[in-house]
Every structure is written in structure tokens, then in C-alpha cells.
Amino acid sequence: MARYAVLIFEQETPNGVADIPPEVMRAHLDLPDRIAAEGGRVVAGLAFEPTSTSTSIRGDLVTDGPFVETKEALGGVFLIEARDLDHALALAALTPIVNGGVEVRPLVDFQVVEPS
Amino acid sequence: MLAATVRVTRDLDTAEESVQDAYVEALRAWTRDGVPDRPGAWLTTVARRKALNAVRGRETLKAKLPLLLEPEEAVVEAGDPEVIPDDRLRLVFTCCHPALSREAQVALTLRLVCGVATADVAHAFLVSESTMAARLTRAKKKIAAARIPYRVPSAEELPARVDVVLTVIHLLFATGHTAHSGRDLVRDELTGRALDLARMLRHLLPGEREVGGLLALLLVHQARRATRTDAAGRLLRLEDQDRSAWDRDLIAEADRLVVATLSAGPPGRFAVQAAIAALHAQAPSYPETDWPQILTLYDVLARLWPSPVVALNRAVAVAFVAGPEAALAEVEALERDGRLAGYRYLPSTKADLLHRLGRDAEAVEAYRAALALSDNAAEQEFLADRIERIG
Numbered sequence: 323m324a325r326y327a328v329l330i331f332e333q334e335t336p337n338g339v340a341d342i343p344p345e346v347m348r349a350h351l352d353l354p355d356r357i358a359a360e361g362g363r364v365v366a367g368l369a370f371e372p373t374s375t376s377t378s379i380r381g382d383l384v385t386d387g388p389f390v391e392t393k394e395a396l397g398g399v400f401l402i403e404a405r406d407l408d409h410a411l412a413l414a415a416l417t418p419i420v421n422g423g424v425e426v427r428p429l430v431d432f433q434v435v436e437p438s
Numbered sequence: 439m440l441a442a443t444v445r446v447t448r449d450l451d452t453a454e455e456s457v458q459d460a461y462v463e464a465l466r467a468w469t470r471d472g473v474p475d476r477p478g479a480w481l482t483t484v485a486r487r488k489a490l491n492a493v494r495g496r497e498t499l500k501a502k503l504p505l506l507l508e509p510e511e512a513v514v515e516a517g518d519p520e521v522i523p524d525d526r527l528r529l530v531f532t533c534c535h536p537a538l539s540r541e542a543q544v545a546l547t548l549r550l551v552c553g554v555a556t557a558d559v560a561h562a563f564l565v566s567e568s569t570m571a572a573r574l575t576r577a578k579k580k581i582a583a584a585r586i587p588y589r590v591p592s593a594e595e596l597p598a599r600v601d602v603v604l605t606v607i608h609l610l611f612a613t614g615h616t617a618h619s620g621r622d623l624v625r626d627e628l629t630g631r632a633l634d635l636a637r638m639l640r641h642l643l644p645g646e647r648e649v650g651g652l653l654a655l656l657l658v659h660q661a662r663r664a665t666r667t668d669a670a671g672r673l674l675r676l677e678d679q680d681r682s683a684w685d686r687d688l689i690a691e692a693d694r695l696v697v698a699t700l701s702a703g704p705p706g707r708f709a710v711q712a713a714i715a716a717l718h719a720q721a722p723s724y725p726e727t728d729w730p731q732i733l734t735l736y737d738v739l740a741r742l743w744p745s746p747v748v749a750l751n752r753a754v755a756v757a758f759v760a761g762p763e764a765a766l767a768e769v770e771a772l773e774r775d776g777r778l779a780g781y782r783y784l785p786s787t788k789a790d791l792l793h794r795l796g797r798d799a800e801a802v803e804a805y806r807a808a809l810a811l812s813d814n815a816a817e818q819e820f821l822a823d824r825i826e827r828i829g
Contacts, residue, residue, distance in 0.1 A: 324585045406587040407537055408595075428584045 323403040325365065325429040326410040331394035332422035338372040342420070349418035357402060362413040367400035394422040401429070439482045440550055441525035444588065447489045450550060450578050456492060460485035526551065527642050528588050530635075534603040535586045542577035543606045544613075549574055552631045562613060562628055600643065604652045604708055607635045611656050615663070633660060647699045651709030654695035658715035661688035673820040677724035689719045707743040710735055729758035746777045750787060762794040782811035786821065793828055802829040 335341035342350075354364040373388040373395045380389070388395060404410035407426070414426045439460075444453035460481050474480040533546035541563075548554045548562070560570035580586070591599040614628025636653040643649050665679040696716045699709045714735045721727035736752035749772055757765035769788045778784045789804035802825050809821040 406585040407535075408587050408591070410585075411537075426584075430583075 323363070323405060324410070326402055326404060326407075326414070327427045327429055328400050328402060328410075328414045328417060329396060329425040329427060330398045330400075330417060330419070330422070331392070331425065332397040332420060333393065334372050334374075334395050334397075339369070346418045346420055353400075353416060353418070356416050357413050360409075360413055360416070361405070362409060363403040365401040365403060367398065369398040370396065397422075439478070439485055440553065441529040442482050443485045443489045444529060444550075445525050447492065449582060452492050453485075453489055454550075456489035457481075457485045459488045463488075524590065526638065527590050530603055530639070531590055531599060532581065532586055532588050534599070534606050535581075536599070536602055537584060537586055538577055538580065540606070540609070542573060542580075543602070544609055545570060545573050546577050547606055547635070548610065548631065551635065554627075554631065558627070596646070597648075600639075600646050600648060601706075603639065604636075604648055607632050607639070608652060608655075608708070610635070611659065615659060629656075629660065629663070632656060647702050648706040648708045650695045650699040651706055651712045654692040654699065654712035655708055655715055657688045657692035657695070658712065658719050661685040661692070661719060667816060671816060671819075672823065673816045675820075676718065681723070684719060689716070692716050693720065705738070705742075707739060710739045710742060714739070725758075727758070729755055733759050746772055746775060747781070747783075750778065750781075750784060753791075754787060757791060757794070762791045766791045766795065780811060782808045782817070784808075785811070789824070798828050 354367075357364050376386070376388045378385050378387060378389045402410060402413055404413055407428075410426050410428075414424050417424050440453055440457050443456050444450055447453045447456065463484055464477070464481055468474070468477075530547065530551055533550055534543045538546070545559055545563070548559045549556060554562075556571050556574065557567045559574075560567045563570065565573075590596075611629050611632035614630075614632065633653075633656050636649070636656050639646075639649045640653050661684050662679065664685075665681075665683045666674060668674055692712065693716050696709070696712050699705065700713060705713070714732055717728055717732055717735070733752070733755040736748065736755050740748050740752060750769065753765045753768040753772070756768055766788070769784065769791060772778055773784060773788070785804045786808035789801045789808060792798070792801035792804060805821050805825045805828070809818060809825070812818050812821060
């Protein structure tokens with residue numbers, strides 16, 4: 323199995339996580355089971371506070387906000403195991419999305435996540 | 439041979455090296471022992487053996503190996519190694535994977551499926567050899583790092599994935615057919631490769647109707663290739679071409695494919711384009727073409743494929759069915775839409791309609807706009823000639 327990061331990009335809403343519709347939230351909570359049912363595995367998942375809470379450091383300059391301003395902001399990342407890119411894309415497509423999309427990125431073999 | 443070898447290595451670079459090594463060994467062995475009965479099979483067997491050795495050598499580095507070979511695939515199967523259609527099909531789908539950029543898909547297909555040398559691929563796409571080599575390397579790295587699989591897609595993915603492959607083949611043919619720059623309008627090499635690919639796909643995926651549609655479309659274009667320019671190399675419009683010089687056998691073959699494809703179920707965009715091209719090819723002359731039928735087909739095509747280019751071509755049919763005035767209105771609407779800004783066939787179509795309406799001063803202006811957008815020598819000559827005649 324190969325490992326991929328699934329980066330979730332969503333348009334931000336005023337109240338962040340509180341604005342996520344309940345059915346989308348439920349779908350997020352179900353995601354590991356649905357991915358397992360398709361022969362993959364969720365290794366880890368991270369959800370981010372809105373970019374308004376973010377702070378960036380470039381050289382020695384500290385600024386408020388995200389490192390890169392985009393219409394859809396990085397809202398979270400989860401790591402999956404999949405057989406190949408087609409499998410990974412099929413699993414990533416299960417991610418509940420309101421107003422944005424996901425990016426699938428292969429990981430180099432470099433362990434920084436606690437084995438679960 | 440590469441297709442059969444990459445199945446062993448699961449890695450394109452190693453497969454290419456193994457094939458090269460096989461040729462080197464052939465030079466030695468065939469000089470010593472004479473050429474074997476089936477040289478292709480001999481080469482494939484040797485290439486796959488070398489690939490297996492290379493893969494086994496790397497097994498010690500197993501943890502680092504990006505693409506592990508599946509055990510059941512390491513067994514070199516019995517039968518004629520030259521005829522493993524699945525392998526070529528897998529290679530096509532890997533090269534045309536939607537996770538790769540269009541330019542990478544086209545370059546990989548030419549290099550790996552058709553076996554065209556990198557320098558020639560670079561030449562076809564008007565970039566330097568080093569640029570093309572870098573493009574191929576990046577694409578192969580992505581295949582390895584992201585683990586783009588080497589397999590035929592599942593039945594439910596197949597139509598969308600076949601569409602990508604057909605688009606790549608069509609682009610190859612179009613690049614060969616109408617070179618954007620340079621003196622040679624037709625690059626026979628590319629059109630021939632594209633036709634071979636379409637025929638191969640038709641053979642390997644007989645159930646995919648759009649494959650038949652694309653093949654028919656390419657056959658009609660190919661049937662007319664000799665008449666697209668005059669003796670001096672100038673571009674000829676469809677209406678000015680010598681229809682008696684069209685290849686009737688190719689047109690008949692295309693027509694059989696179109697009929698078979700259309701009768702098998704709802705058509706896709708390639709089948710409809712082929713039907714339009716076949717109607718043109720069968721018409722005794724340009725004015726005697728079945729324009730109402732062509733307009734109907736363009737309506738179908740516009741629904742399947744809502745593209746402003748389709749709308750522009752539809753406008754030409756409108757001119758014959760409803761008159762140049764109605765067609766001009768549609769072209770001007772497209773002009774306002776803005777998506778075709780920089781597309782040279784928009785002003786040239788407009789110029790033609792204006793000329794037919796007797797508005798020659800405006801027609802010349804539109805031909806000048808088209809001339810400014812064209813970088814193809816044959817097209818430039820054609821447009822300059824039109825300006826001279828009308829102006």
C-alpha cells in the first residue's frame with residue numbers, strides 16, 4: 323500500500339467549523355469507515371481552524387494570515403493508504419465537500435506520524 | 439516490446455533500458471548465430487529477462503523501490519510475447535492517465551507507445567530536445583511517485599478514460615495534419631502514428647463506440663489529405679478541393695464505421711464529428727452537400743460538446759440552410775462571447791460570410807485579422823491570396 327495526503331480545500335465561512343452543515347460533519351466522521359469499506363485505510367487526520375487564526379513567518383517577517391492566500395483555503399489534511407493512484411483518487415472522492423475540492427499528494431517514505 | 443517489458447519492471451525507465459540492452463545483445467548474438475526466426479519475439483523475451491534481473495537486483499532495496507512488482511506478474515507468460523494486447527492497452531492508459539498534463543500524455547504516448555525517438559517527439563511539438571526530455575522525465579517521475587497504475591481501467595471508469603486516450607490520439611493527428619508553423623502542412627509521421635493507434639484501439643476495445651467514431655473521423659481526414667493543398671503547397675478550402683482525388687476506399691471504410699457506430703446506440707462526440715465528415719466526403723460537390731442533415735448533426739454535437747468551436751462550425755452549416763445573414767449573426771454573437779478571441783478561424787469564417795453578402799471592405803478587414811493570428815505558412819498564403827482577390 324502507498325500513502326497519500328488528501329488536502330481539503332474549502333471556501334471559508336464566517337464561523338468556521340460551526341458553519342459546517344450537520345450532514346457534512348456526519349459524513350466526515352463516517353469517512354474512515356467508508357474508506358475502510360473500499361479497501362483503504364485512514365492513517366491520520368487533521369482539521370484546521372480558519373485562516374483568520376493563522377500566522378505566517380517568511381524569513382524573519384511575521385505576518386497574520388495564511389502563507390498563500392487562495393479562494394479556497396486549506397481546511398484539513400488526512401493521510402490514507404491506498405493500492406495506487408486510482409484507488410487513492412476513488413477514496414479521496416468520498417470526502418464530503420461543501421464549496422471546494424481535494425488535492426491528492428503522494429507521500430515520500432518518511433515517517434513523522436505516530437504509528438496507530 | 440516496451441509494453442511487455444514494463445509489466446515486469448513496473449517502472450518505465452528500467453523497461454526502456456532493458457529494451458535497449460536487448461538490442462545490444464541482439465547485435466552480438468545475431469551476428470554470431472544468424473537472425474532468429476522470430477526476431478521480435480526474441481527481442482521481447484531477452485528484454486523481459488533483463489528487466490526481471492534488474493528488478494531482482496533492486497529487490498534488496500525493496501523499501502526504496504517506488505513500484506513493486508506484483509508476484510503473479512513476474513512470471514513471463516507462455517504464448518507469443520509479441521502479441522500481448524493487454525500490455526499495449528495498459529501502457530496506453532498509463533500514458534493517458536488524467537493525472538498527467540495533456541502535453542505529458544501526448545509526449546509519453548508518442549515516446550513509449552509508438553516508440554518515436556525523443557528528438558522526433560520534440561520536433562513534432564516544436565520544442566528543443568532537452569525540453570522534451572525534461573518533460574518526459576517529469577511525467578515518468580510522477581507515474582512512479584504517485585503510483586499511477588499500469589492497468590486497463592474498470593468498466594465503470596472506462597468511458598471517461600477512453601475519452602482521454604481518444605483526445606490524445608486526435609490531438610496527435612491534428613498536430614500532424616495542420617502543423618501550426620513551418621512549411622509542411624502535413625506531417626505524415628504523426629498522422630500515420632495516430633491512425634495506427636486508433637486502429638489498434640479499435641481492435642483492442644471493439645465494444646467502445648467512440649473508438650470507432652474517432653477512427654472513422656481520422657480516416658475521412660486521411661482520405662482527403664492529398665487535396666488539402668494545391669501544387670504550389672497553398673491551402674485549399676473544402677469547396678475548392680478536387681473531390682475525384684479523395685481516397686474512396688478510406689471514405690467507404692469510414693462510412694461503414696459511422697453506420698455501425700450510430701446504429702449501436704446514442705453517439706458520442708467523435709461519432710457525430712465522423713458522421714459530419716463522412717457526409718462531406720460523400721457529397722458530389724460543396725453546394726450539393728446535405729447541409730440540413732449536417733446542421734442537425736451539429737445541433738446534436740453542440741449538445742454533447744458545448745464548445746464555441748463547434749458553434750462556429752455550425753454557423754457554416756447555417757449559412758447554407760438559412761443564408762449567410764443568419765450565419766453572420768451567429769458568428770458575431772460568438773465574437774462578443776469572447777472565448778474564441780485569438781482563434782484564427784473565427785475572423786476567416788466571418789470574412790467569408792461578409793464576402794458572400796457583398797460587404798467586401800469588411801471582409802478584407804476580417805481576413806487581415808485572421809492573417810495576423812495565423813503562424814502557418816500555407817494558411818498565411820491562402821489568406822493573403824483572398825485579400826488580394828477581394829480587396
